[in-house]
Amino acid sequence: MATPDSFDLEADQRTRAAWLYYMEGMTQDAVAQALGMTRARVLRILASCREDGTVQITVNAPLAASIALARRIENRFGIERVIVIPRPASDADVGALIGAATGAYVSSILTDGMTIGLGWGRTLSSSLSSLPQRAFNKLTVVSLLGGLTRASQFNPSEFAWRFADRLGAECFMMAAPVYAPDARTREALVNHAGMEDVFKHAERLDVALISVGELSPGSTLSRYGLATKEELASLARGGAVGDLLCRFIDADGALLDHPLNDRVISADPTMLRKARRIVLASGGWEKAAAVLAAIRLLKPEVLVTDETVAESLVAD
Known part of the structure; x- marks a missing residue:
């Protein structure tokens, strides 16, 4: 069984190369292109897999079933x-394990000059320990939503600052609450000069790192009082299955027509499609419908999830 710190990106790449x-x-050339490697590196990996027994007649590694699931999802959704x-x-370890794998993946693609947009939540916060502690040149981190009025390790602003600090990056944060008291106040805050600058950066992302939330009483939104029980019930009646950047979506990935969506201070998820690469990281059985909806809306280039959600995505 996997533990929160046990995901190995190198092992994943080895097994993936062997599987392909x-x-x-x-x-070998096609494998190299698919994995973003040189042909020489693929040759070394394949030779090593034969020598150490990873490859016999079939791919013989603990991650083989996960790789097979991943390939089916890639083919079905064009990810x-x-x-x-x-x-x-x-089940309590799912978020931490996905976060660790997400951090390892993001670490593998970081380069100088990138602009990275961040969502929030426990899963994404778990990615921090897998990021390198090194300074990149002209790296920019942008928080894609407002902050909480109550301090927490899951506060969007706190997460963005800690992410930027590990990478020596400049950090832009939305100096406003996640939800304004009404739509008019929201418009005034969003159009403030300082906020406009943050939104402009959010429109020029190299990477958008996003998670999806759900509507249960144990959800982050509920625990931090961002949505009342009555509002959550109203959202469920309206067809909501989850949220992206605190904007609620239905099963088809469409933004819901709901008062909370009119008050939220965050980047518009549809705008994130302009990003060069969207990384969607979420899992757990309670988020299966929300992950599918997020895929339909965002059309991410990268998905990091768990076996339970993966199986639901390819279920006929």
Whole structure:
């Protein structure tokens, strides 16, 4: 069983290379292109897999089932890269495990000059320990939604600051609450000069790192009092299955016509499609419908999830 710190990106890449070459019959050049590697590196990986027993007649590694699920999701939804986390011993570890894998993946693509937009939540906060502690040149981090009035490790502003600090990046934060008291106040805050600058950066992202929320009483929104029980019930009646950046969406991935969506101070999820790469990281059985809806709305290039959600995504 997997533990929160046990996901190994290198092992995932090795197994993926072996799967594509031996099981799907791709050429070495095609494998190299699919994984963003040189052909020489693919050759070394394949040789190593034969030597250490990873590859016998079939791909023989703990991650093989996850790789097979990932490939089915990639083909079904046209996603460039899917990382499926093996089912952990405890459901409580799902978020931390997905977060660790997400941090490892993001670390592998970081380069100088990037602009990275961040969502929030427990899963994304768990990615911090997997990020390198090093300074990049001209790296920019942008929080994509307002902050909480009560301090927490899951506060969007706090998460953005900690993410930027690990990478030596400049950080832009939305100096406003997640929800304004009414739509008119929201418009006034969003059109403030300082906020306009943040939104402009949010429109020029190299990477958008996003998670999806759900509507249960144990959700982050409910725990921090961002939505009342009555509002959550109203959202459910209206067809909401979850939220992206605190904007509620239905099962088809459409933004809901609801008063809370009129008051939220965050980037518009549809605008995130302009990002060069969207990384969607979420899992847990209670988020299966929300993850599917988020895929339909965002059309992410990368998905990091767990076996339970992955199986639901390919279920007929």
